[in-house]
Amino acid sequence: DAKTTQPPSMDCAEGRAANLPCNHSTISGNEYVYWYRQIHSQGPQYIIHGLKNNETNEMASLIITEDRKSSTLILPHATLRDTAVYYCIVRGRTTDSWGKLQFGAGTQVVVTP
Amino acid sequence: NAGVTQTPKFRILKIGQSMTLQCTQDMNHNYMYWYRQDPGMGLKLIYYSVGAGITDKGEVPNGYNVSRSTTEDFPLRLELAAPSQTSVYFCASSYGTGPGDQYFGPGTRLLVL
Numbered sequence: 001d002a003k004t005t006q007p008p009s010m011d012c013a014e015g016r017a018a019n020l021p022c023n024h025s026t027i028s029g030n031e032y033v034y035w036y037r038q039i040h041s042q043g044p045q046y047i048i049h050g051l052k053n054n055e056t057n058e059m060a061s062l063i064i065t066e067d068r069k070s071s072t073l074i075l076p077h078a079t080l081r082d083t084a085v086y087y088c089i090v091r092g093r094t095t096d097s098w099g100k101l102q103f104g105a106g107t108q109v110v111v112t113p
Numbered sequence: 114n115a116g117v118t119q120t121p122k123f124r125i126l127k128i129g130q131s132m133t134l135q136c137t138q139d140m141n142h143n144y145m146y147w148y149r150q151d152p153g154m155g156l157k158l159i160y161y162s163v164g165a166g167i168t169d170k171g172e173v174p175n176g177y178n179v180s181r182s183t184t185e186d187f188p189l190r191l192e193l194a195a196p197s198q199t200s201v202y203f204c205a206s207s208y209g210t211g212p213g214d215q216y217f218g219p220g221t222r223l224l225v226l
Contacts, residue, residue: 034214043117043203043217044156087155101215102172103148103155 004088009108012082018075020107022088025069031092033064034101035073037084044087044103047073078111085109114139117218119204125224126194134189134221136204144207145187146171146215147179149200156203162187194225 005023012018024033034049048055048062050071055062061074075082087106120135138145143164148156148171158171162181176198178190187206191198201222207215 036215041220043205043220044215045217046214049214101156101158103157105155 003102004090004104006086006088006104006107008105009110012075012078012109012111014080014111014113015077018078018082018109018111020073020075020086020088020109021070022073023070024088024090027068027090028092031090033062033068033071034089034091035060035062036087036089036101036103037082038087038106039081039084047086078109080111080113083109083111116140117204117206117216119202119218119221121221122219123222123224125226126191127226128194128196130194131190131192132194132223134191134202134204134223136187136189136218137185138187138204138206138216139185140206140216141184142206142208142216143184144215145181146205146207147177147187147189148203148205149173149198150203150220151200159189159202191223196225199223199225 032049032051035047036044038044048060050062064071085106085108087103089101117138146161147159150156157173159177160179162168165181165184168179181187201220203220204218205215
């Protein structure tokens with residue numbers, strides 16, 4: 001699976017949109033981009049995933065560049081409860097790699113009042 | 114649904130002792146996983162299972178054993194505990210028919226002294 005690069009930390013004001021970047025320049029055509037987050041001391045929580053089209057759900061939006069070498073997770077209206085470590089993960093869809101999520105260090109997001 | 118449950122929540126072991134971390138899911142997921150997370154680090158995959166009776170090693174399997182006799186349960190066995198196994202252990206499960214998202218349990222905090 002391709003590796004990802006994320007900034008170690010970022011701050012965001014409550015009520016504003018939080019834009020979290022992720023670089024995955026070695027991504028291959030059959031690999032998906034996944035985002036998880038981990039609130040302190042809890043298990044990771046799935047947020048969203050996509051292949052090449054932009055995706056939106058009730059939690060966030062995922063914007064993937066046309067060349068698929070980078071993506072941005074958007075939290076539209078950040079709240080204090082969104083303070084967490086956010087992980088960008090690239091994962092293949094072969095049987096051997098379906099489940100194996102490779103977590104990096106992630107981005108520590110702090111939402112301030 | 115209770116989702117993924119883990120017991121115990123916290124345990125202190127002496128060096129050389131053994132224990133089993135329990136994990137149960139009630140979502141009828143085929144895939145189950147064990148991760149460990151050391152302080153300030155991302156998660157590392159220990160073992161995973163694609164169905165009852167089938168298990169395979171992840172990134173850091175040494176010192177651990179698993180079994181999968183039912184769809185619901187995926188216990189992790191620590192033999193001869195060592196201080197290097199002090200960590201937080203997360204169990205997760207997912208659908209097995211595509212690049213689905215993983216659901217994580219609340220974690221077991223283990224301290225080996």
